[in-house]
Amino acid sequence: AVKIYYRRCFYSSILEGIEKGELNPEKITVLDAIHFINVAWNIDVKSTTIANFFQHCKI
Helix, strand or coil: CHHHHHHHHHHHHHHHHHHHCCCCCCCCCHHHHHHHHHHHHHHHCCHHHHHHHHHHHCC
């Protein structure tokens, strides 16, 4: 789930760069990537997703 939400943030960043007319909108910094992961984990991943993962693993 985190990977899906990370990609959503990444693609949104690319679209913003294209709209601003940046030369290489697909290039991001490590700080940008950390921010995307933070947003994906804290905002988009629900507690039910984590619970379902542990149920699936039978832990």
